[in-house]
Structures are given as C-alpha cells and as structure tokens.
Amino acid sequence: MNNCDKGAFFQPWKPGWLTRDKRRFVRRQAASLVVWPVVSLALGVLLWVVLFSMLDADRQRMEDDALRQATLLSATYAQQIGRNVAQLDQLTSVLKSVWENAESMRTLEEIQKKTGFIDNTILGISVADTDGIVTSTTIPGALGRSVSDRDDFRFHQSHPTPSLRIGPPLKSLLPETEIVVLSRRLDHPRGGFAGVIWASIDAAFLADFTNKSSLGATGVLALVGQDGVLRAAKLGGTVESALRPKVIQPDFLRAGPWIQGVSHASWFADGIRRYLASEQVPGYPLVAVVGLGAEDVFRPLQEIEANYRRIGAAGTAVFILFAIAATVMSLRLAWRKHCEETIRSTYRIATEGAKEGFFMWSPIYGKGDSIVDYEMVDCNERGASFYGLTRKDLIGSRLRQLYSGPLLQELLGVVTNVVEHGFHEEEYKTRSDTKLDATWINRRFVRAGENIAVTIRDIGERKQLEQEKSVLAEQDTLTALPNRHWLSRYLPLALERAGREGRFLATLFVDLDKFKIVNDSWGHSTGDQLLQAVAHRMQTVLRPDDRIARFGGDEFIVLLENIEREANAAEVAQRIVDALAQPFHIHRQEFLIGTSIGISLYPRDGQEAETLIRNADIAMYNAKADIGMRYHFFSDALFARLQRRWETERELARATENDEFIVHYQPRVSLRNGTLAGLEALVRWQHPVRGIVYPGDFIPAAESTGLILRLGEIVMDKVGAQLAQWRAEGMPLVPVSVNISGKQFNDGSVTGLVERCLQQYGLPASTIEVELTESTMATNAQQVAHELAALRAMGVSVHLDDFGTGYSSLAMLHSLDVDVLKVDRAFTSRLGRAEEGEVLFRAIISMAKALEMKVIAEGVESDGQLRILQQLGCEEVQGYLMSAPLPASEVRAFQVPVFGQAEAARASACDH
Ligand code: C2E
Numbered sequence: 001m002n003n004c005d006k007g008a009f010f011q012p013w014k015p016g017w018l019t020r021d022k023r024r025f026v027r028r029q030a031a032s033l034v035v036w037p038v039v040s041l042a043l044g045v046l047l048w049v050v051l052f053s054m055l056d057a058d059r060q061r062m063e064d065d066a067l068r069q070a071t072l073l074s075a076t077y078a079q080q081i082g083r084n085v086a087q088l089d090q091l092t093s094v095l096k097s098v099w100e101n102a103e104s105m106r107t108l109e110e111i112q113k114k115t116g117f118i119d120n121t122i123l124g125i126s127v128a129d130t131d132g133i134v135t136s137t138t139i140p141g142a143l144g145r146s147v148s149d150r151d152d153f154r155f156h157q158s159h160p161t162p163s164l165r166i167g168p169p170l171k172s173l174l175p176e177t178e179i180v181v182l183s184r185r186l187d188h189p190r191g192g193f194a195g196v197i198w199a200s201i202d203a204a205f206l207a208d209f210t211n212k213s214s215l216g217a218t219g220v221l222a223l224v225g226q227d228g229v230l231r232a233a234k235l236g237g238t239v240e241s242a243l244r245p246k247v248i249q250p251d252f253l254r255a256g257p258w259i260q261g262v263s264h265a266s267w268f269a270d271g272i273r274r275y276l277a278s279e280q281v282p283g284y285p286l287v288a289v290v291g292l293g294a295e296d297v298f299r300p301l302q303e304i305e306a307n308y309r310r311i312g313a314a315g316t317a318v319f320i321l322f323a324i325a326a327t328v329m330s331l332r333l334a335w336r337k338h339c340e341e342t343i344r345s346t347y348r349i350a351t352e353g354a355k356e357g358f359f360m361w362s363p364i365y366g367k368g369d370s371i372v373d374y375e376m377v378d379c380n381e382r383g384a385s386f387y388g389l390t391r392k393d394l395i396g397s398r399l400r401q402l403y404s405g406p407l408l409q410e411l412l413g414v415v416t417n418v419v420e421h422g423f424h425e426e427e428y429k430t431r432s433d434t435k436l437d438a439t440w441i442n443r444r445f446v447r448a449g450e451n452i453a454v455t456i457r458d459i460g461e462r463k464q465l466e467q468e469k470s471v472l473a474e475q476d477t478l479t480a481l482p483n484r485h486w487l488s489r490y491l492p493l494a495l496e497r498a499g500r501e502g503r504f505l506a507t508l509f510v511d512l513d514k515f516k517i518v519n520d521s522w523g524h525s526t527g528d529q530l531l532q533a534v535a536h537r538m539q540t541v542l543r544p545d546d547r548i549a550r551f552g553g554d555e556f557i558v559l560l561e562n563i564e565r566e567a568n569a570a571e572v573a574q575r576i577v578d579a580l581a582q583p584f585h586i587h588r589q590e591f592l593i594g595t596s597i598g599i600s601l602y603p604r605d606g607q608e609a610e611t612l613i614r615n616a617d618i619a620m621y622n623a624k625a626d627i628g629m630r631y632h633f634f635s636d637a638l639f640a641r642l643q644r645r646w647e648t649e650r651e652l653a654r655a656t657e658n659d660e661f662i663v664h665y666q667p668r669v670s671l672r673n674g675t676l677a678g679l680e681a682l683v684r685w686q687h688p689v690r691g692i693v694y695p696g697d698f699i700p701a702a703e704s705t706g707l708i709l710r711l712g713e714i715v716m717d718k719v720g721a722q723l724a725q726w727r728a729e730g731m732p733l734v735p736v737s738v739n740i741s742g743k744q745f746n747d748g749s750v751t752g753l754v755e756r757c758l759q760q761y762g763l764p765a766s767t768i769e770v771e772l773t774e775s776t777m778a779t780n781a782q783q784v785a786h787e788l789a790a791l792r793a794m795g796v797s798v799h800l801d802d803f804g805t806g807y808s809s810l811a812m813l814h815s816l817d818v819d820v821l822k823v824d825r826a827f828t829s830r831l832g833r834a835e836e837g838e839v840l841f842r843a844i845i846s847m848a849k850a851l852e853m854k855v856i857a858e859g860v861e862s863d864g865q866l867r868i869l870q871q872l873g874c875e876e877v878q879g880y881l882m883s884a885p886l887p888a889s890e891v892r893a894f895q896v897p898v899f900g901q902a903e904a905a906r907a908s909a910c911d912h
C-alpha cells in the first residue's frame, strides 16, 4: 500500500507514523524546508535591529535633553550665584565706604547692631588694619588675629584696585567648614592702603542650588573660578570639599571651567558619567558648572528598553511559531503534492501501454470555495488520443473547453457524485456531439485526494459483439421473430411505459390447435415450415405497433400496446383467428390447423409480465375447450377453475399413494341373449372431503401431470385382483374392458402392463380388454399400432372407444386395427329422434361387420334406443337403461339375464 493512502503527513498519535518513505521525503525536501526558518530568522534580526536603533535614538534624544537641561540649569545656577555675589559685593562696598567715611562707627559689631546687615549667608565680616591685624569682626574670638600672611590681604596690600576679590576656598577655624572669602581693599580718605574688609561665606552656601530636584540623585554642581580653582561643589546632595574634593578629580579642573558635553571617565571618582554644561557668572570671574548624572538621565530609558525587549521577545516568539507553522504547512502541502504526484504517476504507469486512457482532473475553485471547473493536470498518451490530441496539448485544458451543453452538465453531475462518494463507473454510447473518438466507452472515476482520476476504455468492439450476441439470444432462429428472452426483457419495460402513460396493454397467448398432429405425422421439417408460414401470416394481420414473439413450440405472444378498450384486442384476436383458419400449403399438401387465443389485459388482469402471460395462457386453455369461440379473455372465474385443477393435480399425487381409487363396473349386455357380455372398468376417486369424484374431473389433470401412468397401473391391478376374486368366488368370468389413456400408449407400457396383470393373477388373456380413443390412435400412430398388434397377438381384444367423435371417419375404418367399435353416446342419443341417426348407425354396423368388428352402443338410456339397436343388429349395449356403473359387490346380480328370453331370441333373429 502506498504511504499516501494512510492520510496526512503528521499523525503522531499513530505509532509508526513516521515511515521510511516520509523520512526519505523529508530529506529530499530539506532545502525547501529551511526557507521558512531562515525567513523568520531574518525578520527577527530585523526586528531587533529596529528596536535597538530606536533605543539608540531614544538614548541620543535623552543625552541631548540632558545637555540642554544641564545648560539651562548652569545658566540658572550662574544667575543665582551672580545675584548672591552681587549682594555681598554691594554689602562690602557699602561697608567699605562706611568704614572709610564714618568716624563714629568703629567696630563692625556696632555697625551690625545698628544696621543688621549680616544675614545667615554670611559667616562673618571682618576688617584688618594695614598690618593685617583683625581690628573689627563679627566673628567671635577672631579679633586681634593676624591675617597678614593670607593671600587676599597680601593681594589687596599690593593691588590698589577697589573691586571685590573672590578668593580661593579656605579652611575655616570652625571644624569641617570651608569658606570662601570675598574681600575688598580699604583706603584712607587721603589715599593709601588702610586695610582689608572681607566677608566669609560658607562654601556650601555657594553650592546650594535653589532648583535642587532637577539635578537628580547624581547631578553635580560646581563653581569654578576663572583661575581654575574650585570654589564650591555638590554631588548628588552631598557637599564636596572644595579644597580636597573626593569625587571631583583634578582632571576635571584641568579641563578648564568651560565644559560642555559628556564627562571624561577620569573626571569623577564615582565613575558616573555626567552631562555637563557651564555658564559664566555674570559680572564675576566665576563659572557655574552643572552636570546631570547618566543614571538619572537614562532612568526612563530602562523602562523603554525593557518595553523594547518585551516587544522583541514577543516578536521573536511569533516568528519562531510562524517558522514552525509555515514549515509544517509547507511540509504537509509538499507531502500532499508528493502523494498526488505518486497517485498520478502510479495511475499513469499502471495505464501506460494499456488500452486505457488515463486523466487526472484537478478542481478549480471560484468564489466561496465552490468548484467551478476542472483542469486536466495529467493524462497518458492513450488518453490524449481519445481527444485526438497529444498528451502535451491536452494537459492544461479545462472541462468547459472540452465539453459543452448537456454533455458538460451530465459530466459535472457525475463529477459531483464522485466527489461525494469517491467512485463511479459507467458504460455508455457516445453521443454524436462528443469529442471522444470512440463509440462505446467504459469510464471509471476515482477520487484521488482533491483530484479525480479518470480511466477511459474503448469498449466498442465488445459492445458490438454483445449486441450481436444479444440479438441472437433474443431472436428465434426458426421464425426470426423475437423469442421469450426478448419478451422477458421487453414486456416489463412496456408495462412500465403503459403504467406511466395510463394505457392498456393486451397480451395475446396464441396456441395452434392441431400443430402437434401435423408435426407428429408429417415430420419436423414440415412442422418448421408450417411455423414459419404461421409467423409470417400473423405478422401480416398485425399493426406496425403490435409486437409478436415466439414463446415456444407452437405458442406465440402478441403484445398490443396501442389499444383503447377490450374490443380492440378482440378485433386483433379475431383477425389472427381468421388468418390462421385459412389452409396452409406446404409441399403441395394442404393443412388446416386453427388457433386458440387467450387474452389478458393490463392493468385489469395483472400488473406483472409473468402474471399477464400466465393469465393469457389460462384464457387460452378456455378458448381451446370452447368449440365456438376461438379467443377468450381472462376472467377470475377462469382462474378459479384453473386453480381447482392445480389443486386436483396436487391432491392426485396424494391419492395415488393413499389408495383412494376404487373401480366401478358397468355391465355390457349382449343383445343376442340378454346376458352379461362384459364389464367396463370405470375408475372413481373416493376423495376424503369431496366424496366420489368422477373421471371427467380428474383424468385430464392426471394426464397433464403424468400421474395417469401410475393411475393406469392401479386400475389394471384392481381389475386383475377383482377378476381373481370373482373367479375364487366361483363366479363365471366375463371380460372386463379397461380404459387406457393415450399417454400410456405414448409411454409404450400398455402391453407390459396387461401382460403383468394377467400373469400376476393367473388370468386368461380373454378376460381383459383394452379401450382406447380415436385421438390416441391419431397421435403417435405407429407406436400405438405396434402396441395394439402386440396386445391382439396376446389374445387381448381392443375396443375403439367413443367412436365417431374423433378424427377418424368411416372411410378410415379399414385401416384401424381394432376388434370392437364402441359407438359414442352422441350417436346413440340421436336414435329415434332423427332419421339420419339411424342411417349413420346402420352404416357403421354394416361397415364393422364387413371388417369383422363387433359394435357396442354406448349410453343406451331408453327402450326405444334399445329396440332400434336390436333392429340394426348391434351386438352389445351399455347404458343406464341396463345398469349404471356398479361397485364390484353389486355385479353378481347381473349373472341372471337382463332381458327376457323372448326378447333375446328376437334380438338374435333381428341379427340375421
Ligand atoms: P367412457 O370410456 O366412454 O365411459 C363411459 C362413460 O359413460 C362413463 O362415464 C359412464 O358412466 C357413462 N355412461 C354409461 N352409460 C351411460 C348412459 O346411459 N348415459 C350417460 N349419460 N352416461 C353413461 P364415467 O365413468 O364418468 O367415465 C368417463 C370417462 O372417463 C370414460 O369414458 C373414460 O374415457 C374415462 N375413464 C374412466 N375410467 C378410466 C380409467 O380407468 N382409465 C382411463 N384412462 N380413463 C378412464
């Protein structure tokens, strides 16, 4: 089995799903399988690159913002310092002029007390004289100290400039405090150095920025003199020593006060990168420097970066999933294609070189996923040749190009069916508008995945043979008429048609009356020619629409599909009867046969072909029995009668086994002396329910079933046994005649039967006589003659029963090999009524006498008849006048003469 038959590629729930075929397939597909992972990887990398570059841009923007912010802050800081220093500048300037002009104000303490000029920003104001001794001060304990060695004192001593000097940071006397000294030279009113006045301010005050919060946790604030000396600094809220800074490194100061940009690694000991900007303090040789710590600057970036990473991770995950899904899908798709290709090539290989055309159609989808057409995606050369094309030309064509109109609709219908059920096979005769180069096509459709595989075979030759065969099979070779095979196919269709159109259909069962006789006596060749002539003559009287078939033997079925009422069927039947009543001439011989026709009508007499034929057959039997009417319609009464007959046939079998038969004996009386001349054995059926049943009611059934042979044996045996019994009882024996059926003669068993009986019961041949009818003698004449000769040779006398009713005529009497003529009751009954009855009887008697035959008159019922018969010289009589058939036990009474002696004498007289 092909792997593709096992379904989809991925079936991990089934053990062994990853077959060797699949593994090999995956290896072959390796190159195309990496496409999606590679694409996904590239997309992932691109995503990360974009995210990082965005992050970079953000960082750059933040850096720019930080620098801008630092610039802004440094400007603010410079302004703040400018303002503060300007205040001190002003204060010292005022104090200087006060000092230089006001004689009354001796000490700063007094001035302070009077003016309250010192605020908390100033640690103290001091004045030193020309020798550098502090002469006045607000700082307790500082009075009288010498500052002569201090830079600022020495500077003012040697520089007569009146402007404020901002000195470098100094260690204060107070512990842990660094100060910055703002000093001014004091001059005598007359000129000349008079000392120095200075304000000491806490360096930390200079590093105290009003806008603290904007500096963040790691921001730096520094006030640097244009001399490159740090005056004050603060780092992240901690005041830095200006004299011995811990964090700020000398490199920072060496870089100069005009700093703009990112800090150097060596500038700060805490290793924090800072974004720095500086601004000149307006009016003073000081530069305000502000730096923002990278940590603070980039704090928002962390969140942004985390966000970007999340996006990146999510994107990567999506791409990985996409890669997996796309790979799986492409693998499945490729597998399906592989399967389709496998199926296709399998089909092609299987059909290549064969007589079959192979096509693979693939659906074309329209809107809403509905299939609008099919495309020929593959075929073999044989297949293409059906369309008169090459494989290359046919591949790619669509159904709608190849077919149109009803052909297309039909095909699309079939295809829809195949899509639903998976398989379809059909045989059809191609239409004239087809493109296929074939007359008969066998077409198989198999659903193969989404596609449909079609194989086409040209079955034209086979169909032709079949057709020829079926024509032969459905045609009667003798008459060239359709036969019963044709009928069994045609009649159901005709009935269906009639049912649909609400019309009548008459079935005529035509049976030739005397065909058997002709066939038996003139040979089969004559019989065949007669049948041909009959078939031909019937056709001439039928209408073009009527159909005729030979049903078998001498039976024909005529179907009348085009009738409106019963009378129409009767007309046709009468035409056939009339036509066949005319003599036929074969080999210069004239034949008169005649026919019996039974008619059944659809729907009245049946719905099914078989029922209609059977009922027509039943009606035909009725017509046969009817001397006047040659055709009969079926009726329920007929059917009932027939049913009774079937029943009888069934029961007869049982009766032969159960010994339900008895034999009655009818005396034959001699007209010569009125004594019992013989007995006729007549069988009766002692039916357990119906009582005594007479031969007329069961002999035909026994004959038709063949049971008559067995019945014949039973009767013969009973007669033999009865004779033996009578003999044993000492009764004088008279001959008993036994009726023998034509069937028994046909069987060739009569002589043997009689012989066995005589032997078994030790009877002389003269005790048993045989009765047969004229019709028995007519059919199978040779066989019968042979048996009769044998019987007569044995000494068994032969009686021709019912003489006058059958086929023989007086003229034929001489050729009949019999001992006794039993003249039929029909003649006896005419005696005394009409002159010709007597004439006929007289002729028979004189003829018989000439031929040395005895004459027995049957059915003598009146004295008149008896008298006439006596006058005519008839030897024996039989009839109710003398006695009806009697049970064996009652026969004894006939041992005495029936007629008086006188009458007997008269009879014998009249004999002569
Ligand atoms: P068949 O051989 O012609 O027998 C004479 C028939 O006429 C008998 O009818 C008899 O009862 C009847 N018959 C006798 N006298 C008169 C009369 O005066 N008037 C009338 N109307 N009828 C009379 P049955 O017994 O009903 O037999 C009918 C036929 O059945 C016989 O005709 C014979 O052909 C046949 N048959 C009877 N027994 C046997 C038998 O054992 N074997 C065969 N193969 N056929 C038998």
Ligand code: MG
Pocket (backbone or CB within 6 Å): 680, 739, 771, 801
């Ligand atoms: Mg008889």
Ligand code: MG
Pocket (backbone or CB within 6 Å): 801, 802, 822, 824, 858
């Ligand atoms: Mg008779």
